[in-house]
Amino acid sequence: MFYREAGDFKTSxxxxxxxxxxxxxxxxxxxxxxxxxxxxxxxxxxxxxNSLLIPFLIYxxxxxxxxxxxxxxxxxxxxxxxxxxxxxxxxxxxMTAFPWMDMVSVTLLSGLITALVGVLFGLPSLxxxxxxxxxxxxxxxxxxxxxxxxxxxxxxxxxxxxINAPERTMFGMAVTGxxxxxxxxxxxxxxxxxxxxxxxRNLTRGSIGRxxxxxxxxxxxxxxxxxxxxxAKLTAFAISxxxxxxxxxxxxxxxxxxxxVGEAYGINKSFLVLFMIIIGGLGSIFGAFAGAAxxxxxxxxxxxxxxxxxxxxxxxxxxxxxxxxxxxxxxxxVVEPHGLAQLWRLAKEKLRLWPFPY
Amino acid sequence: xxDQFIFAMEVTLNGLMTGVMYxxxxxxxxxxxxxxGIFNYSQGVLALFAAMTLVGIQEGRVPFSHLINAIxxxxxxxxxxxxxxxxxxxxxxxxxxxxxxxxxQRFVFSHLVGQEPIILFMATIGLAYFLEGTADLMWGxxxxxxxxxxxxxxxxxxxxxxxxxxxxGFFIDNLDIVATLVAAVLVAALVAFAQYTKQGRAMxxxxxxxxxxxxxxxxxxxxxxxxxxxxxxxxxxxGIMWGSKSGVQFSLSLIALKALPVLMLGGFxxxxxxIVGGLIIGVGEALFEFLVGPMIGGATQNWFAYVLALLxxxxxxxxxxxxxxxERV
Numbered sequence: 309m310f311y312r313e314a315g316d317f318k319t320s321x322x323x324x325x326x327x328x329x330x331x332x333x334x335x336x337x338x339x340x341x342x343x344x345x346x347x348x349x350x351x352x353x354x355x356x357x358n359s360l361l362i363p364f365l366i367y368x369x370x371x372x373x374x375x376x377x378x379x380x381x382x383x384x385x386x387x388x389x390x391x392x393x394x395x396x397x398x399x400x401x402x403m404t405a406f407p408w409m410d411m412v413s414v415t416l417l418s419g420l421i422t423a424l425v426g427v428l429f430g431l432p433s434l435x436x437x438x439x440x441x442x443x444x445x446x447x448x449x450x451x452x453x454x455x456x457x458x459x460x461x462x463x464x465x466x467x468x469x470x471i472n473a474p475e476r477t478m479f480g481m482a483v484t485g486x487x488x489x490x491x492x493x494x495x496x497x498x499x500x501x502x503x504x505x506x507x508x509r510n511l512t513r514g515s516i517g518r519x520x521x522x523x524x525x526x527x528x529x530x531x532x533x534x535x536x537x538x539x540a541k542l543t544a545f546a547i548s549x550x551x552x553x554x555x556x557x558x559x560x561x562x563x564x565x566x567x568x569v570g571e572a573y574g575i576n577k578s579f580l581v582l583f584m585i586i587i588g589g590l591g592s593i594f595g596a597f598a599g600a601a602x603x604x605x606x607x608x609x610x611x612x613x614x615x616x617x618x619x620x621x622x623x624x625x626x627x628x629x630x631x632x633x634x635x636x637x638x639x640x641x642v643v644e645p646h647g648l649a650q651l652w653r654l655a656k657e658k659l660r661l662w663p664f665p666y
Numbered sequence: 667x668x669d670q671f672i673f674a675m676e677v678t679l680n681g682l683m684t685g686v687m688y689x690x691x692x693x694x695x696x697x698x699x700x701x702x703g704i705f706n707y708s709q710g711v712l713a714l715f716a717a718m719t720l721v722g723i724q725e726g727r728v729p730f731s732h733l734i735n736a737i738x739x740x741x742x743x744x745x746x747x748x749x750x751x752x753x754x755x756x757x758x759x760x761x762x763x764x765x766x767x768x769x770x771q772r773f774v775f776s777h778l779v780g781q782e783p784i785i786l787f788m789a790t791i792g793l794a795y796f797l798e799g800t801a802d803l804m805w806g807x808x809x810x811x812x813x814x815x816x817x818x819x820x821x822x823x824x825x826x827x828x829x830x831x832x833x834x835g836f837f838i839d840n841l842d843i844v845a846t847l848v849a850a851v852l853v854a855a856l857v858a859f860a861q862y863t864k865q866g867r868a869m870x871x872x873x874x875x876x877x878x879x880x881x882x883x884x885x886x887x888x889x890x891x892x893x894x895x896x897x898x899x900x901x902x903x904x905g906i907m908w909g910s911k912s913g914v915q916f917s918l919s920l921i922a923l924k925a926l927p928v929l930m931l932g933g934f935x936x937x938x939x940x941i942v943g944g945l946i947i948g949v950g951e952a953l954f955e956f957l958v959g960p961m962i963g964g965a966t967q968n969w970f971a972y973v974l975a976l977l978x979x980x981x982x983x984x985x986x987x988x989x990x991x992x993e994r995v
Contacts, residue, residue, distance in 0.1 A: 384784060436979050439705045439787060439934070443926045444979060447972030454968050528993055575923070579791065586788055620736045627802040634796025641789045642777040 311659040327509055344498055349491040357490040358563075364604045365497040366558045371584040371596035372508045373551025378582070379591035380512055381544035382524030383433050383441060387448035389577035391549050392556025393569050394422045394452060397462050399557040400471040403484075404464060411476050411483050415500065415557045422553020423546040425452075430545025434538060437527075449575055456569040470568050473561040484561045493562045500558060504551055509593050511547065520544050521591075552581075583633065587640055589649025598648040606633065669834070676836045677956045678949050683842035685948020686849045687907055691925035692932070692940040693853070694900040699934045700873040701893040704775065704786045708794035710922020712763075712898055715801045717905030717914045719762050721812050722805040724755040729804045752814040756902070763898030771891045779886075798919060807916065812909035816844050845907045852903060853937060856896070865892060927975035933985030942986060947971045 311332045318324045328334040352361065370388060377383050398418035402409060429448040436444050456462050463471050475485025482488040483496050511517050519540040522530035531537050560567045567573075580603060588599020607629055614625035644650050658665070691709060698706040706712075722729065726749050728742050735741060750758070774793060778786055817840040828836040860866040871879040872889045880886060908918055924947075932943025951970040959966045984990055 382784075384787075432976055432980050435983050436976075437983070438783065440930055440979055440983065440985075442787070443930050444972070444976045446923065446926060447969065447976040450969035450972055454965065458962070458965065582788075582791070621732070623807065624732055624736055624803065627799045627807070630795050630799025631803065632799075634792045634794070634799060637792030638774055638789055638796065641781075641785055641792065642774070645781065645785055 311656070311662075313660070327513070341502070345495070349495055352491050352494055354490055357494055359608055360604055362490070362493055362497055362563050363559075364600055365494070365501045366555050366563055367581065367584060367604065368501055368597050368600040369504055369558070370552050370555035370581045371588065371600045372505060372593060373548045373555065374581050375585045375588075375591065375593070375596045376508060376512070376520070376551065377544050377548035379585055379589075379595070380517060380524060381520040381541065381548075382527075383430075383541060383544060384438070385445040385548070386442055386575070386578045386582070387429060387445035387452075388552055388581045389573045389575055390449040390452035391422050391426055391552040392559060392577060393456055393573035394425045394549075395419060395553030395556030396560035396567055396573065397456050397471065397569075398422065398553070399561050400464075400473070401462070403474055403476060403561070407474070407476075411478055411496070411561070412499075414476075415554055415561070418557040419550040419554040422556070423550040426545045426549020426552075427542050430542055430549075433541050433545065446575075449578055453569050453573060456573075468568075470566050471560070472566045476561075484565070486565065488562075496562060497558055500554060504554065505593060505597075508547075508551070512593070516540070516543060524591075583637060585647075586637055587647055589647030589652075590645075592647070592649035594652060595647050595649030598652070602648065603633075672832050672834050674953065674956065677952045679836065679838060680842070681949035681952030682945055683838070683846060683948070684952065685928075685945040686842070686846045686941075687904070687911075687944075688921070688925055688928045688947055689941045689944025690845070690849050690852070690900065690904040690907060691921050692928040692944055693849075693856070693937065694897040694904065695925060695929055696934065696937055696940045697856070697900065698893055698897050701869055702775070702872070702890050703783055704790060705783065705934070706897065707787060707790040707922065708797060709897065709901060709925065710919040711794040711797045711801075712766075712901035713905035713908065713921065714914070714916070714919040715766070715797050715905075716759055716763055716898065716902035717812055717909040717918060718801045718805045718810070720755055720759045720814070720902070720906065721810045721909070721914050723758050724750050724752060724814075725810075726750060727805060732806055733803055756814065756906075759902055760899060763902055764895045767894035767898050768891050770894055771887065775890065776887065794919070794922075798916075809913050809915040810909075812906065812914050814906060814910070816841055816906075816910050818910065839911075841907070841911055848903060848907070849941075852900065853941065856900075856937065865889075869893060924971065927971035930975040930979055930985055933987040933989070935989050936985075936987035939985060939987035947974065950974055 311330065313330055316329075316331050318329075326334075328337055348361070370392065374385065374388055377385050395418045398421040399414055402414045402417055406414075425448075429445065432444050433441050457469065463469055466472075473484045475482050475487060477483060478492075478496065481492045483492055512520070519530070519535045520543075522533070522535050523537060523540045523544075527537055530540070556573065559572070564572060584599035584603045585596055586599070587602050588597070589595025610625055610629050610632070611622075614620045614628060615622055640647055691713060694709045694712065695706055698704050698709075726744050728734070728744065731742050770793065774789060775786070778789055819840055821838045821840045821843060824836055824838045828834065858866075860870055868879070868884045868889050869892065871882070871884050872886060876886060879889075904921070905914075905918065908921055912918075925944075928940060928943040928947050930943075931946055932939025932941070951967045951974075954970050955966050979985070
């Protein structure tokens with residue numbers, strides 16, 4: 309009915325190439341953005357922001373980053389947690405070494421530092437492929453966590469070995485530290501999400517994104533048609549690590565505030581983000597959001613159903629959560645290897661033809 | 667002889683023993699990878715699951731008792747009998763592992779035939795989470811001690827002999843010696859099984875070429891169930907060894923992560939590779955921690971194996987004994 313291309317004439321190349329070619333999609337995007345910016349900050353409360361919205365936004369950035377590497381470029385990485393830690397510790401060092409620097413620059417710089425580290429650990433991908441690479445990225449995970457744990461310079465020789473985010477302000481309002489209001493934190497994260505999602509979407513549509521996909525589909529064939537694998541793989545590692553680093557930085561400075569590296573950025577984080585993109589859909593920006601939302605909602609949902617409604621002990625619910633996550637991953641891989649994003653795509657296809665599918 | 671050298675020898679010996687334990691886990695990976703091309707991340711959790719089941723059966727617990735109690739408000743914990751002898755418990759666990767192998771094949775991998783390897787890999791990660799949750803639901807998540815009557819503690823004979831030689835007694839755990847022997851027997855048995863039995867030949871045929879094996883009448887389904895059962899039994903052995911050494915708890919499943927660099931070093935497709943890789947990693951990380959560790963803050967075991975494997979792979983991408991990777995367009 310309303311979801312149609314018919315009558316929506318494109319009169320320029322720019323219109324033809326736009327991200328949302330269907331009018332309804334475009335308006336939906338603006339409405340979502342408007343709600344997120346103009347309405348949510350006023351109705352947000354501590355519980356929903358801290359248990360759902362802020363982690364969702366942060367993990368969405370990490371998931372987009374990992375999706376660039378795994379979903380678009382086909383290089384499986386299990387080192388996400390380690391790279392997030394690089395972002396967090398860069399933020400910490402920058403915040404304490406240059407107290408006058410504003411948080412946006414600090415976060416972006418941390419992303420850049422993570423990108424450099426990512427390229428370093430991405431170098432072996434030129435020789436190592438597939439599972440071997442997946443395991444090799446574990447080297448990054450364990451080495452980086454060990455490094456931040458053992459070298460006191462990284463945590464400024466604090467006695468506890470923890471890092472704590474000092475208070476920093478933007479436009480006179482605290483963004484980090486214990487006095488920050490949730491709606492400020494929320495808007496700060498939202499800013500990065502919108503910026504980076506826009507960036508990712510356009511990168512993956514452009515020539516570099518096509519190079520990544522060519523490498524993913526078959527790297528030798530891609531090399532023969534003139535894609536430089538060195539360039540494609542390393543840019544994928546760099547950009548993916550940039551995103552992951554920003555997510556790690558935000559997770560530390562805005563969300564957690566105090567971090568112990570092994571706990572906050574352990575191997576479990578790597579798997580969590582990987583699950584997000586599997587469930588959400590490999591090779592899709594929307595999938596990263598859907599997966600992040602799903603993995604954030606599931607524990608909250610299970611807690612409400614299991615602990616509050618059924619009155620089961622919390623540990624049994626936690627075990628159930630493992631079973632359900634595992635079963636869902638298998639279910640998605642069996643039924644729909646392309647995840648929630650593919651279901652969404654199918655629904656849109658159906659909508660376009662509805663109500664006359666022939 | 668200088669003290670440092672004697673210590674290094676002791677560290678090396680202990681490293682070799684640890685290496686055998688790593689190799690035990692790595693063996694399960696190799697079996698499944700060879701026969702079905704599935705890189706089975708859940709091998710470590712299989713070991714945990716097997717060890718927990720073994721302890722549960724041995725102590726005569728009621729499976730899912732926590733869950734049953736929570737739902738129905740009952741108070742069941744133990745079976746009418748209080749404990750089961752170790753040997754019988756092991757047999758029962760083997761039965762459980764075979765049933766599990768069937769279930770995994772039937773409900774997961776028969777639906778994923780022909781999918782890309784990376785999809786299969788991710789399915790095994792899902793499986794790992796599923797099994798971990800199930801094991802906790804079945805038997806509870808407390809730390810258990812596993813005792814099936816294996817000798818433990820310092821081996822006095824070695825201690826005394828080496829004291830006689832060097833004036834310094836080596837500390838070698840009896841359990842590690844048993845583990846080494848068991849690993850040797852297990853590998854010999856697996857090799858004999860693969861070489862001299864009909865099912866073993868079918869297994870090798872499937873490993874070589876799925877379609878060719880199908881066309882000469884080998885049942886893929888049967889072979890895969892067989893392979894998963896074997897991997898389950900190897901996991902049980904690894905679970906018994908690690909469980910006796912450090913208790914049955916969640917961290918047991920993390921030894922799978924330790925087995926990964928072993929595999930990379932040895933090559934995913936080679937049983938001898940798993941053994942040699944395990945030994946190299948075991949000795950390498952023990953010596954590195956002993957010689958370099960104190961200088962850079964210690965606890966290097968966490969990452970040394972991965973970095974070693976990573977550096978090694980850059981020069982030889984298929985590992986020590988792996989098949990040469992040939993890629994065509």
